[in-house]
Amino acid sequence: MRNLFRLILRYHYIFLFVFLEVFSLSLVVSYNNYQQAKFLTSSNGISGYFFENFAGIFQVFDLKKANTELAEENAQLRTALQHYQLRSSNNSLQSIQAERNPLITMTRDSLNKIVYFFTTARVINNSVNQRHNFLTLNKGRYQGVKTNMGVVSAGRVVGLVTDVGDNYCSVISILNERWKLSAKIKRNDFFGSLSWNGQNYRKVQLNEIPYHVPVENGDTVVTTGFSSSFPEGLEIGIVTDYSIGSGSNFYKIDVQLAVDFRSIVQVALVENRQIKEINKLESLNNDGK
Amino acid sequence: MVNNLLKYSLIFVVAVLLQVLVLNRILIFRMISPYFYLIFLLLLPYDTPRALLISLGFVLGLSIDAFTNTLGVHTAVCVLIGFIRPGILNKISTRETRESVSAPRISTMSVNWFIGYTAIFVTIHHLLLFMLEAFTFQGILFTLARAVLSGILSVALIVISQFLFFRK
Structure with a gap:
């Protein structure tokens, strides 16, 4: 028993490290779903x-x-x-x-x-x-x-x-x-899900628009009425680039954001x-x- | 002792506020953003107890996370940095220097040594931070490029700040 205490005392910092590291990593994992974690955010x-x-x-x-x-x-x-x-x-x-x-x-x-x-x-x-x-x-x-x-x-x-x-x-x-928003192409009302790939802060990606839908550069992308947070038809951005992913039935569409987030x-x-x-x-x- | 406590508290507050209020707004070439706040952990005295280093890493990371809504990410990385600092310092400095000089500074060590010392920790910190932030191996090259390029800027900022504020 005494040896055990001596061991803990000698390597106390390792226990502390493991404890704090596991704690913070579990925060990371639980925070990956932004809706779950409501603890210590910038609204404090x-x-x-x-x-x-x-x-x-x-x-x-x-x-x-x-x-x-x-x-x-x-x-x-x-x-x-x-x-x-x-x-x-x-x-x-x-x-x-x-x-x-x-x-x-x-x-x-x-x-x-x-x-x-x-x-x-x-x-x-x-x-x-x-x-x-x-x-x-x-x-x-x-x-x-x-x-x-x-x-x-x-x-x-x-x-x-x-x-x-x-x-x-x-x-x-x-x-x-971590946030996906449902959005549609204003011209033909086909909807997909809008998300960001983390690379260019001026461009987001519109996914799940099937291949048969006519898409053109310059098409306006607006909100759908599916989310109760936004009215239908609010502008999100404009299609600047689209391609068909290999082995996929859906377009990869780049949408230039109407809002400049830097200003x-x-x-x-x-x-x-x-x-x-x-x-x-x-x-x-x-x-x- | 009290003197040290005041000094390092001041460094802590300045580092955190500078990071969250100014440096977090920086984004160069759409990928480079420096993380300067690590300087606090780098400047702590050689004889800081290991448990204290780890705890301070925890508090530092948590403070940054609270401002940036990235709960856990900076905390996890800073706790690790606090844990490995004594081991790495033992490798890259001699017992004599650690006993004769109280804390790692550019004024007491050579410029090259300090740059190397900063680079080691910034590299570890940034690689882990950007990977943990992305939380995916998708686009790993982009993540690594961000980490390395941001790291270069962070090292530059930390070294320059040494010339500006800690010169004797």
């Missing part, structure tokens, strides 16, 4: 504080202020415009506006209720240099942010809220290998007001299985 108060105070150095002060006001106004206008359109009986006017801004028609349900609400937030931290990039925004639980809210910049997809702190939230960016300052959070109903319905379906 300390990192949020540093990011928030430091973000200002990169964003010129006046520009920042003007930007915020504009975006705020934009969000209000978008909501107001929807109200206006509901009352409007002039169909031709409605269709002209819809053509200009796809957000407006996509955000209503058949009862003419407003489904999607937009609020603004400022990006206080952002990266493009990793395989798994996240953004941190300066709004959190106290400001009404919830997980799985969509994040858009000027009507283009940026990411999804994964973790909410009191005053900050973490957003998984499209530039993250995002202001974003809008999308809230789906019918999410409860959707979740309830979907859980009913799952129970039935």
Whole structure:
């Protein structure tokens, strides 16, 4: 027994090393599914504080202020415009506006209720240099942010809220290998899954589009309505290259992102007001299985 | 003792904040991004207890991970670096230097020695880090290229910082 203690005492650092290494590797493995791990993310108060105070150095002060006001106004206008359109009986006017801004028609349900609400937030931290990039925004639980809210910049997809702190939230960016988003080609409505291969921060890959579908460079890729986080038809990017993988029935399509992730300052959070109903319905379906 | 505690706490905070607030924004040629924060583990005194080295590696890695949403990745690599540091230092330096000089610095060792010392640890750190981050062997060449090129930049930054801040 004494020898055992002596052994442990002599090699205590090896035990410590094995313990900490196993612990951290298990964190890596469990974190590989971003939805599971909700522990120590950049939405915590300390990192949020540093990011928030430091973000200002990169964003010129006046520009920042003007930007915020504009975006705020934009969000209000978008909501107001929807109200206006509901009352409007002039169909031709409605269709002209819809053509200009796809957000407006996509955000209503058949009862003419407003489904999607937009609020603004400022990006206080952002990266493009990793395989798994996240953004941190300066709004959190106290400001009404919830997980799985969509994040858009000027009507283009940026990411999804994964973790909410009191005053900050973490957003998984499209530039993250762990996130897949369903997307379709606007011209012909064929959908596939969009993901990033971790190489070029300007380009993501659209997979699972079958070979028989006509695809051309310059085709616009937009969101489908399958995810309750985004309205249907939000712009994601433009097809710049496509090829048929060897031994595969699907195209490999490169999509140039509409958003430049290096210069995002202001974003809008999308809230789906019918999410409860959707979740309830979907859980009913799952129970039935 | 208290002096050392203050000094190394300061190095820790500066290294972490510099990394997460400034250096994490750097991306050159779409693949090079430096990891400078490792300097904290490199500069610790020779006689730092092994258990303390490993624990400090853990805390350092966890701090970086908390800012970058990469929970576990930096932690695992830094714990390993803390574990292997004494063994490698024993190989590349003599007992006399370790006893006469308190900590590895460019001012007390030769420039070549310090570059070699930094390069060894940065290489191990970056290779493991980028592989663990990718978590796949798909596109391994791209991952290795990223690790090596980023490593060169990291070594350069660490050595330059020695000339700037730790010169006596």
